[in-house]
Amino acid sequence: MMDRKVLTGQQIVVTAGKLNIGGDNPPVMIAGPCAVESREQVMETALALKEVGVDILRGGVFKPRTSPYTFQGLGLKGLQYLKEAGERIGVPIVTELMDEKNLDAVVEYSDIVQIGSRNMYNYSLLKEIGGINKPVILKRGMSASIKEWVMAAEYIAAYGNKNIILCERGIRTFEVYTRNTLDLAAVPIMKCETGLPVIVDPSHGTGHRQLILPMSKAALACGANGLMIEVHIDPKKALSDGQQSITPEEYQKVYLEINKL
Amino acid sequence: MMDRKVLTGQQIVVTAGKLNIGGDNPPVMIAGPCAVESREQVMETALALKEVGVDILRGGVFKPRTSPYTFQGLGLKGLQYLKEAGERIGVPIVTELMDEKNLDAVVEYSDIVQIGSRNMYNYSLLKEIGGINKPVILKRGMSASIKEWVMAAEYIAAYGNKNIILCERGIRTFEVYTRNTLDLAAVPIMKCETGLPVIVDPSHGTGHRQLILPMSKAALACGANGLMIEVHIDPKKALSDGQQSITPEEYQKVYLEINKL
Amino acid sequence: MMDRKVLTGQQIVVTAGKLNIGGDNPPVMIAGPCAVESREQVMETALALKEVGVDILRGGVFKPRTSPYTFQGLGLKGLQYLKEAGERIGVPIVTELMDEKNLDAVVEYSDIVQIGSRNMYNYSLLKEIGGINKPVILKRGMSASIKEWVMAAEYIAAYGNKNIILCERGIRTFEVYTRNTLDLAAVPIMKCETGLPVIVDPSHGTGHRQLILPMSKAALACGANGLMIEVHIDPKKALSDGQQSITPEEYQKVYLEINKL
């Protein structure tokens, strides 16, 4: 069915700094704000996460927004804040790359490069990412089929980069109660089809703060190699996605429950 | 948003024989063939399940099939076989009711009555089921929204029967790799919205035998009160849904893995 | 792909009273209120439609509603009002049948029997309808595939009734702007696959009054054999679906525009 030459299903472990992701390694916890809003906000969040336990710090600095008139991210300045926060707490950082223009800057500052849902079909960008020497998180397109997602990863791999972490973040369906429908069956399927580590984003995957804990547990139970969770020091004041962000205190609860498993 | 008078979210524990389903009770295991095909087949399956461990025996005798020319089930004769098998291994049975015509017979023989996905919107049938004194498994319609599913349960409850077990069985999306997209976020949502127990059918929910184990674990991890799994003594010869049925040996593996949790 | 014995694609013209539907016959106009609300309302609507031009009078008397606590229709009394109004203006009537219980009454009073979207998978009801000697309008299930819809018609035909009019009424997708996504490609496909006449319901198909005219024109342009339109004398006071109902004056505008084609 799928024409693959590189990602044939053989297990691949991705390395980011001292972290090993995939295989039998323990699941990684990626957390941080949807968007870097200020130096203080990201540093405060990072320090709070450090208290609890976090493996990778996330934060968006280029934000793909439906409206051209809403907050579009702090850009490179935000990336420097994120980098500083990551170094302060001693963990790698990840941010989303939206275009080739910012490739060099993102590669320079970020330990892991994220390709967001809206760019999963951006084959020009995938080819460029295939040429870099950094791990990549490839989010599933919001209505991408399993086959298309596998082949998007194959694009990156075919152009030279096999350090790919897949991220299930929910698909678009008729259901309106949740922001997206989290397709957890994709976890064992993608692991089997590609051999790559697969993580889950329950924040975008559900859009509801109170669903993050149960869906995090479910994700790990079916084999996810990690979680990506939106944490904000004050979700009500978040410039984007506040509804699905949790506080560091709520994050601690998720962290402890998960570590019991 | 939803106009409910009976199912307001307060926890309801459903009783079937000696079994208590929902609340803090351990998850129930419902297993058996998609269709009762013969006396021998259902008896043999039942005995094999008994060896491993099973709480409720399932089997379809009226089969809703897309084509009028494929096997439509054994009807009442099949129900008698199922009843006999259930009594032999000492567990309650459940079968699907497709119309009011067979209501009395199904109520007489079956310990639990199942309303299938195709009948979730059959409000006339739901009202009838509201008048019986037996537990009901209400499967989610294949493209039913959370709201519609809640209200379908409310129909049954409003007509007098609160002994309802909800069953998530996957929804219809653009994805073709899996038969349906198992919407596990529906488990915590429906438990919270209705107070009813929620079980998961990973067989219909994925359509792939090898996904039954990981999705069963995920279902229980996010709070499912039980599982409904299709087991056939010889899946290759099954008259329906062989591809998603597992053998009693494979069922044992699922059972043991789950009991470890 | 599809296992058909009766509906093999050969053209079938359905007869209802003096009306011939399908083939090269001119498109039929079916109009009337979503629900029969009172004797006066249906009579007044019928007379207004008569002024403009109408081929079949529609009106729901058993209403499948998401909530058990909203208006469920006037039942048999409503059917008598509808019959009286149809006779008064000299056109056949159509109403939806929701269960076998009311089969005899509906067959006695109604010239055409409608199977609604929620009952397209109700195979027990389809078999019963296969045994009657009246034309049937079979609406597409809200998430029914082309194949399933073809086979639902084949159920009715296999049990003896080939007088089937198919009705495209929109499918459920991720889009929330419209109530449903009107799938007009289904018109030429279903005509070709089954040979049956296909009509279109732009009222349910879009959920927006102002889309009824353009989508009616589009439906006829791709070969629809008729239209089913919700008309209410006072849409703002309608007990159901007021938002997608048009007044007799607006209906006249649609009627005139269409007759120009």
Next chain:
Amino acid sequence: MMDRKVLTGQQIVVTAGKLNIGGDNPPVMIAGPCAVESREQVMETALALKEVGVDILRGGVFKPRTSPYTFQGLGLKGLQYLKEAGERIGVPIVTELMDEKNLDAVVEYSDIVQIGSRNMYNYSLLKEIGGINKPVILKRGMSASIKEWVMAAEYIAAYGNKNIILCERGIRTFEVYTRNTLDLAAVPIMKCETGLPVIVDPSHGTGHRQLILPMSKAALACGANGLMIEVHIDPKKALSDGQQSITPEEYQKVYLEINKL
């Protein structure tokens, strides 16, 4: 609901060479091969289209393909062939731009720039396109909501370019009979919401050659300002999308039928 500053619904007529698109102008016919495969193929196609009647010549030279191992287009060489063919028959050309890297070349050679379905959410590219002085065809994302599509157009307009032609090309649904579900209700909706011309692509919108004629008629009947049709001199040998391409002879039939309206 939608935060727009430029596209507020007031009618915009787009000019491409001597062509006026939108408003009360007659519908434009855009035709040509899915992909430019050779100088001969595109020239031969162009001359055949000229015989029948065509307003704009289309052809892909950068092809977004699901697999990295299938034909990716001829690139700039293909664009020169397309330009040459367009000049020979005296009509403007349109080709898809996939990334900023090729922006200058595409703007230099192509009269109209197309943003394909996979790039509708590529906001970086939309902003760049906002800065050019050429008409743009903005295809709807394959699962883009009406709102997202409106806002994608607003991105281009907000960055300075209001010469936008919207193109409905089908959305992704559960239906597998057609390649996509052509959402024709989007035609009157988008015209009303944005004031921009809206064209329809029945080739991608259905994926079936025999549906192109009926859906072209339906598109124009509900107000489409033009059609974009894939024509290949030998569809069986096409390097991409042969199944939905028609021959110049079949195109003539569509052209004549449409001109009758």
